[in-house]
Amino acid sequence: MTIARLAREEIQALKPYEAAVQVDDTIRLNANEAPWTSSGDHFRRPLNRYPEIRPAQLRAALAGRYGCDAGNLLVTRGTSEAIDLLIRVFCRAGRDSIVTTRPTFSMYRHYANVQGALLREVATSRENDFAVAAGEILDACDDTTRLIFLCSPNNPTGTTLPRTTLQEVLEERRNQSAVVVDEAYIEFADEPSVVELLDRNDNLIVLRTLSKALAFAGARCGSVIGPREVIDMLDAVQAPYALATPVVECVENALQAESLSEADSWVTQVISERERLIAALAESTFVKHIWPSSANFFLMQVKDAELLMQRSSTDKVLLRYFGGVLSDCVRITVGTPNENDRLLETIARVAEV
Ligand SMILES: Cc1ncc(COP(=O)(O)O)c(C=O)c1O
CATH class of the missing domain: 3.40.640.10 (Type I PLP-dependent aspartate aminotransferase-like (Major domain))
Known part of the structure; x- marks a missing residue:
C-alpha cells in the first residue's frame, strides 16, 4: 500500500x-x-x-x-x-x-x-x-x-x-x-x-x-x-x-562544481563562526543560556530580550524575536566574521546597561 x-x-x-x-x-x-x-x-x-x-x-x-x-x-x-x-x-x-x-x-x-x-x-x-x-x-x-x-x-x-x-x-x-x-x-x-x-x-x-x-x-x-x-x-x-x-x-x-565547493567552504566558515559566537556570548553577563545548534543560527536566552531587540536595531543589526514561550529569547543568524563582530559589540554595550 x-x-x-x-x-x-x-x-x-x-x-x-x-x-x-x-x-x-x-x-x-x-x-x-x-x-x-x-x-x-x-x-x-x-x-x-x-x-x-x-x-x-x-x-x-x-x-x-x-x-x-x-x-x-x-x-x-x-x-x-x-x-x-x-x-x-x-x-x-x-x-x-x-x-x-x-x-x-x-x-x-x-x-x-x-x-x-x-x-x-x-x-x-x-x-x-x-x-x-x-x-x-x-x-x-x-x-x-x-x-x-x-x-x-x-x-x-x-x-x-x-x-x-x-x-x-x-x-x-x-x-x-x-x-x-x-x-x-x-x-x-x-x-x-x-x-x-x-x-x-x-x-x-x-x-x-x-x-x-x-x-x-x-x-x-x-x-x-x-x-x-x-x-x-x-x-x-x-x-x-x-x-x-x-x-x-x-x-x-x-x-556547478565551482559554486558547490564555494558553498562547502561557506558552510565550514558558518559552523566555525557559530561556535565562536556561542563561546564568546556564553561569557556575557547579559546572556543566560544558549542552546547547542546544528544550523546557521542559534537560540539565546537573555536577561532582557526586548532591550536587546531595541538596541540591536538602533545599531542596525537585525535579530529575530518570537515572543510567546520564547519571550526571553532571540534567534541569531550567523553572519560574516565582521557582521558577527558587530553583533558582539552590540551585546557588550547592552550588557553594560
Ligand atoms: C525550517 C525551514 N523550512 C523551510 C524554510 C523555507 O525555505 P525556502 O526558502 O526553501 O522556502 C525555512 C526558511 O526559513 C525554514 O526555516
Missing part, C-alpha cells in the same frame, strides 16, 4: 495540466507565445518561450545531489511551496489534521490555516533542549492525521531529530500518516540527510532547499523528495511552468 491513497480523493484522480509540446528546431505556433525576443532579454534561453513545464535537467541534477531518483523529486519554489502543496494534497478542510512540534517553523501552521487543516502542536521544553519525544508525537495523532511535520535541524531551536525517534514515528504511523522531515538546514549539521531512509520507509517525505547552505534564497528553489506516487500528485497540483527560465538558469549556475 502507498501513502498516496491517504491524499484527498479528488487529487488522487487529478490529471496533470497538458501543456503545449516543446520540440527543438520547429516553428512553434502552438502556445500563443511571442515570436520575437525582447532586447531586455539576456538569458541563455529566450524568454519569449515558456520554460519547460518541469525542468528535467534541473530535477536530475538535484536528485543526483540529494541521492535519490529523479522520479522521487519535485522541484518547488522554495520548500515553502512544498509545504503548501503537501497540505493541499493530503488535507481536507475542516476534517484532516497535521501534527507538528512547538516551537518550530511557523510555515506549517500558516499553510494548515490556509487549507483549513486541523493543527496539533506537541510542545517541546527548553529544559529538555527542545528534544522531540516520539511517544508524544504519536499520542497527538489520530485517524485524521495525514501529515506529521518534523523539522531537523529545527528552526528556531537548532535541535536535530535523532534517527531512533524518526524511525519510531515512521513505523508506528506506517500506512496512516506521511512523515515530512524538513531538512532546510541539514548541511550545517553533523548528521547525514534522512533521504537515505526513503527506500525502507514509504511514508517518509524529505524537504531540501537551496536557500540556506547554497546561498540561493533569492532564486526560490526547493525540493520535495518522496514516494513516486506522492511526487506525481504534487506535480499535478503545482502550477504549470512553476520554475521561471531565469530561476532555472541561475540554479544551474548554483549547481
Whole structure:
C-alpha cells in the first residue's frame, strides 16, 4: 500500500495540466507565445518561450545531489511551496489534521490555516533542549492525521531529530500518516540527510532547499523528495511552468562544481563562526543560556530580550524575536566574521546597561 491513497480523493484522480509540446528546431505556433525576443532579454534561453513545464535537467541534477531518483523529486519554489502543496494534497478542510512540534517553523501552521487543516502542536521544553519525544508525537495523532511535520535541524531551536525517534514515528504511523522531515538546514549539521531512509520507509517525505547552505534564497528553489506516487500528485497540483527560465538558469549556475565547493567552504566558515559566537556570548553577563545548534543560527536566552531587540536595531543589526514561550529569547543568524563582530559589540554595550 502507498501513502498516496491517504491524499484527498479528488487529487488522487487529478490529471496533470497538458501543456503545449516543446520540440527543438520547429516553428512553434502552438502556445500563443511571442515570436520575437525582447532586447531586455539576456538569458541563455529566450524568454519569449515558456520554460519547460518541469525542468528535467534541473530535477536530475538535484536528485543526483540529494541521492535519490529523479522520479522521487519535485522541484518547488522554495520548500515553502512544498509545504503548501503537501497540505493541499493530503488535507481536507475542516476534517484532516497535521501534527507538528512547538516551537518550530511557523510555515506549517500558516499553510494548515490556509487549507483549513486541523493543527496539533506537541510542545517541546527548553529544559529538555527542545528534544522531540516520539511517544508524544504519536499520542497527538489520530485517524485524521495525514501529515506529521518534523523539522531537523529545527528552526528556531537548532535541535536535530535523532534517527531512533524518526524511525519510531515512521513505523508506528506506517500506512496512516506521511512523515515530512524538513531538512532546510541539514548541511550545517553533523548528521547525514534522512533521504537515505526513503527506500525502507514509504511514508517518509524529505524537504531540501537551496536557500540556506547554497546561498540561493533569492532564486526560490526547493525540493520535495518522496514516494513516486506522492511526487506525481504534487506535480499535478503545482502550477504549470512553476520554475521561471531565469530561476532555472541561475540554479544551474548554483549547481556547478565551482559554486558547490564555494558553498562547502561557506558552510565550514558558518559552523566555525557559530561556535565562536556561542563561546564568546556564553561569557556575557547579559546572556543566560544558549542552546547547542546544528544550523546557521542559534537560540539565546537573555536577561532582557526586548532591550536587546531595541538596541540591536538602533545599531542596525537585525535579530529575530518570537515572543510567546520564547519571550526571553532571540534567534541569531550567523553572519560574516565582521557582521558577527558587530553583533558582539552590540551585546557588550547592552550588557553594560
Ligand atoms: C525550517 C525551514 N523550512 C523551510 C524554510 C523555507 O525555505 P525556502 O526558502 O526553501 O522556502 C525555512 C526558511 O526559513 C525554514 O526555516
